[in-house]
Every structure is written in C-alpha cells, then in structure tokens.
Amino acid sequence: MIRRTKQKEAIVSVLKKKHQPMPIEEIHQMALKAVPSLGIATVYRTLKSLLEEGCIKIVELPGKPLHYEEAHKGHHHHFCCNTCHGVFELEKCPSGIHQLAPKGFQVTDHEIILYGTCADCTTS
Amino acid sequence: MIRRTKQKEAIVSVLKKKHQPMPIEEIHQMALKAVPSLGIATVYRTLKSLLEEGCIKIVELPGKPLHYEEAHKGHHHHFCCNTCHGVFELEKCPSGIHQLAPKGFQVTDHEIILYGTCADCTTS
DNA sequence: AATTAATAGAGAGTTGGTTTTCATGTTGGT
DNA sequence: ACCAACATGAAAACCAACTCTCTATTAATT
Numbered sequence: 001m002i003r004r005t006k007q008k009e010a011i012v013s014v015l016k017k018k019h020q021p022m023p024i025e026e027i028h029q030m031a032l033k034a035v036p037s038l039g040i041a042t043v044y045r046t047l048k049s050l051l052e053e054g055c056i057k058i059v060e061l062p063g064k065p066l067h068y069e070e071a072h073k074g075h076h077h078h079f080c081c082n083t084c085h086g087v088f089e090l091e092k093c094p095s096g097i098h099q100l101a102p103k104g105f106q107v108t109d110h111e112i113i114l115y116g117t118c119a120d121c122t123t124s
Numbered sequence: 125m126i127r128r129t130k131q132k133e134a135i136v137s138v139l140k141k142k143h144q145p146m147p148i149e150e151i152h153q154m155a156l157k158a159v160p161s162l163g164i165a166t167v168y169r170t171l172k173s174l175l176e177e178g179c180i181k182i183v184e185l186p187g188k189p190l191h192y193e194e195a196h197k198g199h200h201h202h203f204c205c206n207t208c209h210g211v212f213e214l215e216k217c218p219s220g221i222h223q224l225a226p227k228g229f230q231v232t233d234h235e236i237i238l239y240g241t242c243a244d245c246t247t248s
Numbered sequence: 249a250a251t252t253a254a255t256a257g258a259g260a261g262t263t264g265g266t267t268t269t270c271a272t273g274t275t276g277g278t
Numbered sequence: 279a280c281c282a283a284c285a286t287g288a289a290a291a292c293c294a295a296c297t298c299t300c301t302a303t304t305a306a307t308t
Contacts, residue, residue, distance in 0.1 A: 003275050003284060024265085039287040044266065060186030062235065065265065079225055082232070090224045097236065100214045101203055104243030108206070111186065112221065113235040119228030127254055127305050148295085163257040168296065189295065249308100256303070261296105268291065275284075 010034035011046045012055075021059040021067035021078065021087045061087065061113065077112040083121035090114065134158035135170045136179075145183040145191035145202065145211045185211065185237065201236040207245035214238065 010031040059067040098107040134155040183191040222231040
C-alpha cells in the first residue's frame with residue numbers, strides 16, 4: 001500500500017509550482033522549506049516512483065546533472081542560462097530539422113538546446 | 125621538453141583516422157592495437173594536453189561520457205545512432221534557430237542532436 | 249653508450265551522483 | 279489507541295568517470 005506523506009507532497013508541490021526542469025539538488029532545497037528534515041534519499045526515492053508512474057520525466061542536458069520536469073507537457077526544447085544556470089522551456093520547435101541527417105539515416109527524435117543569457121540575467 | 129612517444133602517436137592517429145567524436149574508452153581500445161600496453165591514464169593525460177594545445181575539442185552529449193573530436197572542423201552538430209551508439213557529424217545547420225528563444229533572452233550558442241538509426245544500422 | 253628528465257603503466261584515490269542499509273518514525277486500517 | 283507495513287533519515291556503500299602517486303621505462307641530448 002502506498003502512503004500519503006508530507007515529504008512526497010512537498011516534492012510534488014515543488015515540481016508543480018516551478019515550471020522549469022530542476023536538478024535533484026534544487027528540488028531538495030525547495031522542498032526543505034516545507035519539510036526541514038527532508039533527506040536527499042527520500043527525494044531520489046520519490047522522484048524514482050514518480051518517474052515510474054509517468055508523472056514526471058527526465059531532461060538530460062550535456063554536462064549537467066539530470067533535471068526533472070512534469071510529464072504532461074507537449075514536445076518542447078530548452079534554453080540554458082550561462083549566468084544563473086536556470087533551464088527554461090522553449091515553446092516552438094522548428095520543422096524540417098530531420099532533414100539535416102545524411103542520406104540513409106533515419107531520424108526518430110531530436111534535441112535542441114539554446115545557450116545564452118535569460119531575460120532576468122540580461123536586465124540585471 | 126616534450127617528447128615524441130609511440131603512445132601519443134597512436135592516440136593522435138586514432139583521432140585522425142576516425143572522423144567521428146569518440147569516447148575515451150573507444151579511443152583507448154583502438155590505440156591498444158598499436159600499443160598493447162597502453163594504459164588508460166595515458167589516454168586521459170594525452171587527451172588533456174591535446175585539449176590544451178587546442179588540437180581537439182570536447183563534444184558533450186546528454187547521458188553519454190565525453191566524446192572527443194579534432195578541433196579544426198567548422199560549426200556542426202551530431203547524430204547519435206540508437207543502435208550502434210556511434211556519433212556522426214552533420215554538415216548543415218539550420219539558420220534562425222535563435223529565434224526560438226523567448227523575448228529578452230539572448231542566445232549565444234546552440235546545440236542540435238538528432239537521434240535515430242544510422243545508415244549502416246538501417247540496412248543491416 | 250651514458251645521462252637525465254619526461255613519460256608511461258598500474259593501481260590507489262577522488263569526485264559527483266545515486267542507491268542501499270538499517271534503525272526509527274509514521275500512516276492507514278482495525 | 280494499536281499494530282503491521284510502509285516510509286524516512288543518516289550514513290555507508292556504490293558506480294563510472296577521471297586524476298594522482300609512485301616506480302619503471304624511455305626519448306633526446308651529450
């Protein structure tokens with residue numbers, strides 16, 4: 001039987017509130033505000049079960065730890081801020097990208113990552 | 125004084141022959157054919173100095189160990205084969221990608237990765 | 249050929265991220 | 279309120295990638 005605990009609720013709540021992919025460490029930091037005793041192992045365990053339930057999904061970014069985001073969003077890509085290291089979602093996705101592949105190559109998926117400075121870091 | 129050793133030559137030769145980004149392990153495997161006693165530490169050391177000399181550069185791919193490729197190539201992106209896990213270079217790069225960013229975001233760089241099946245794996 | 253200082257190889261050690269262990273605490277059903 | 283099962287927290291263990299340490303080897307100069 002699966003139980004309802006304040007730890008789980010805190011973690012899920014963090015992911016619901018921040019609409020950006022977050023690394024484990026940041027999820028832990030934010031959830032600590034609700035449950036100060038929260039251990040990192042519990043964050044790992046909870047994210048693992050949320051993944052298995054299909055509620056969240058993993059975002060892999062080169063050279064960064066795994067990030068997690070809610071699963072119910074449509075196809076999209078990401079922007080990584082080189083200043084604050086935040087990861088933001090991009091709405092649009094250019095068509096025709098698959099044509100970049102050489103002849104004979106079958107493309108099933110693609111990833112686009114933009115790097116630069118986010119709006120907040122640009123103005124400040 | 126910097127010396128010319130068969131180990132270094134073997135490693136450089138591997139990178140020169142295979143025109144694809146390779147992970148350390150694969151570089152080691154191939155260079156072992158020329159120098160059977162070659163230790164992995166030497167591969168790391170040599171790649172590090174080649175990086176510092178600017179002869180090679182790092183290719184970071186989500187969820188994969190660092191790959192290395194020769195540095196003198198122009199701007200390009202990569203294709204990852206889900207079957208043989210080889211990484212291939214793409215020649216073209218679509219323009220206008222930077223316009224995917226939201227207002228106020230400054231884009232300085234971008235990464236595109238295609239996933240699928242390479243020509244060899246498709247036909248066999 | 250001898251010298252000597254850079255390089256190599258083997259294995260130990262480190263690092264960052266993640267999982268496991270186990271004693272303790274908590275939840276939900278009775 | 280009680281109890282059994284599940285969940286938690288802390289620390290240890292784990293893992294893969296990478297670096298360091300130390301002794302032996304070897305390239306380049308003499």
